[in-house]
Amino acid sequence: MRSATHFEGLQRVGLALLLCALAVPALADRVLHRGGTDDPASLDPHKIFLPSEFNIVSDLFVGLTTLDAAARPIPGCAESWTVSDDGLVYEFTLRPDLVWSDGRPLDARDFIHAFKRMLDPATAYPNAARLYMIRNAAAINAGKAPPATLAVTVSAANVIRIELEHPAPYLLEVLATYAMPVPAHVLEHAKAGWSRPGSLVSNGPFILSEWVPNAYVRLDRNARFYDADDVSLETVYHHHPDSAATALRRFRAGELDYVSVVPGEQLDWVRENLPDQLRLVRGFGTELIVFNTRKAPFDDRRVRRALSMAVDREILVEKVLRGAEEAAYGLVPPQAVNYPEHSRATFAALPMERRRSEAQALLQEAGFGGGRRLEVELKYTAGDVQQRVAVALAAMWKTIGVTARLAAVERKALIADVQAGRFDAARYYWLASTSDPVSFLERLRSDAGAINQSGYANTRYDRLIDAAEAQADLSERAALLRQAETIALEDHPVTPIYYYGGRRLVADHVTGYVENPRGVHVSRFLGVR
Numbered sequence: 001m002r003s004a005t006h007f008e009g010l011q012r013v014g015l016a017l018l019l020c021a022l023a024v025p026a027l028a029d030r031v032l033h034r035g036g037t038d039d040p041a042s043l044d045p046h047k048i049f050l051p052s053e054f055n056i057v058s059d060l061f062v063g064l065t066t067l068d069a070a071a072r073p074i075p076g077c078a079e080s081w082t083v084s085d086d087g088l089v090y091e092f093t094l095r096p097d098l099v100w101s102d103g104r105p106l107d108a109r110d111f112i113h114a115f116k117r118m119l120d121p122a123t124a125y126p127n128a129a130r131l132y133m134i135r136n137a138a139a140i141n142a143g144k145a146p147p148a149t150l151a152v153t154v155s156a157a158n159v160i161r162i163e164l165e166h167p168a169p170y171l172l173e174v175l176a177t178y179a180m181p182v183p184a185h186v187l188e189h190a191k192a193g194w195s196r197p198g199s200l201v202s203n204g205p206f207i208l209s210e211w212v213p214n215a216y217v218r219l220d221r222n223a224r225f226y227d228a229d230d231v232s233l234e235t236v237y238h239h240h241p242d243s244a245a246t247a248l249r250r251f252r253a254g255e256l257d258y259v260s261v262v263p264g265e266q267l268d269w270v271r272e273n274l275p276d277q278l279r280l281v282r283g284f285g286t287e288l289i290v291f292n293t294r295k296a297p298f299d300d301r302r303v304r305r306a307l308s309m310a311v312d313r314e315i316l317v318e319k320v321l322r323g324a325e326e327a328a329y330g331l332v333p334p335q336a337v338n339y340p341e342h343s344r345a346t347f348a349a350l351p352m353e354r355r356r357s358e359a360q361a362l363l364q365e366a367g368f369g370g371g372r373r374l375e376v377e378l379k380y381t382a383g384d385v386q387q388r389v390a391v392a393l394a395a396m397w398k399t400i401g402v403t404a405r406l407a408a409v410e411r412k413a414l415i416a417d418v419q420a421g422r423f424d425a426a427r428y429y430w431l432a433s434t435s436d437p438v439s440f441l442e443r444l445r446s447d448a449g450a451i452n453q454s455g456y457a458n459t460r461y462d463r464l465i466d467a468a469e470a471q472a473d474l475s476e477r478a479a480l481l482r483q484a485e486t487i488a489l490e491d492h493p494v495t496p497i498y499y500y501g502g503r504r505l506v507a508d509h510v511t512g513y514v515e516n517p518r519g520v521h522v523s524r525f526l527g528v529r
Helices: 004-030 051-060 108-117 137-141 173-179 184-195 245-250 264-273 301-311 313-319 352-365 384-398 411-420 436-443 460-471 475-491
Strands: 031-035 065-066 073-075 079-081 088-095 153-155 159-163 206-212 217-222 233-238 280-293 375-381 403-409 426-433 495-505
Touching: 031 245, 051 206, 051 217, 051 233, 065 173, 073 173, 108 137, 108 153, 108 184, 206 495, 233 313, 245 264, 245 384, 264 384, 264 495, 280 301, 280 403, 301 352, 301 475, 313 384, 313 495, 352 411, 375 384, 375 411, 384 403, 384 426, 403 411, 411 426, 426 495, 436 475, 460 475
Parallel strands: 031 233, 375 403, 375 426
Antiparallel strands: 065 073, 079 088, 088 159, 153 159, 206 217, 217 233, 280 426, 280 495
């Protein structure tokens, strides 16, 4: 005969099994499937360049500052900071007891090592120029000064001191996006393979569990993250469908909870059938044509201006795109802070007929006329929307006697070709790195490295950017930046065509989603019902 104690034991076992059974779907439901645009080439935070790479790395690593659900800078590994009265010295106090995902302590030395690695020319960090506001950073990155001279130091046991060349009111945003720490104790041994599954050690809300090229990256919750208790998700999949159309099909099938790009040719269908899941937002970015100013005839300002004048931006926005885009005649989108008056191309108000006439006259001055016809190879990312925009651009250039050869390539190939100078003109986009206008205008500095895709060099432009950066008065600073933007718009190294519009799909069961112009949605703040 079984005792009461025995039955109580069975009851306890049965209750435990029931709770486990109930817990399994609960944990399974805490999985988010995101659909991105590009398969990452790297997850080393000092090698990345593609938007999809930033999305994943932002889930894996946290810098001194980080971004909240609305893409605003908040404390990250630093729990607080102070700024000197002249804006040139920041001191960041690290949180106590920070650890890497492998349990090793994370301290100020890891950050010092990371800053030097980012600026070491041997690293070839594509975004190193973003950190040039730090004293000696530009010289180090150019190989003209040793890394030891970088003005990032430890001023106390858990305090990191950063000294700047000039005031940078956007520094906190830059640090949140482009200055991630890396585990020095891992890099010493793993070398190039350290950022693969099984080797990557991170400090953010998630750890790398699986990476299937051209398919997905799986991240699991990092129990050692300093704010792990407030991370809702257990697992995040960053999927990389072969096209936006495929991503939409998978969203409709319930395989994806979030899609970053809605295909333009199906936007009307989505508006009608998925209105509650569709998110159309004016983005903080500029879509443009980059000209290779290092090769003839695109080293001729007249040629670039003629091509720019012939682009009917309103037709592109109203007839081709039909989303949240806005015709662009300036480099800096309207959302930029501390920049109340923007520059615009001088021909912006002219009717298209007159613009075409003046463009043809410019081409004749440049030697194209009669029997000599300008030919342009336009490279762009393969995809329906890009294809339709490219075809429209070719038709617009044809009205001024220009022949465009269209070349659709994969995004990674386009970036490689542009950075190597293997192009005439390329359809490109600039997404905001910060809310400051400098995040756009710095891309045309002669010393901006990889982010200056056109190879543009104008000493007067550089001097104005330098003067603006040295100016503490925000009104004076904005006036100097506006002068620089005006020069660039007259030189036409790039042609802005429209301000970016976000087209995203967010399932009803996704929580914590906050729309923002930068389109940054860190998985740490998302959840699923």
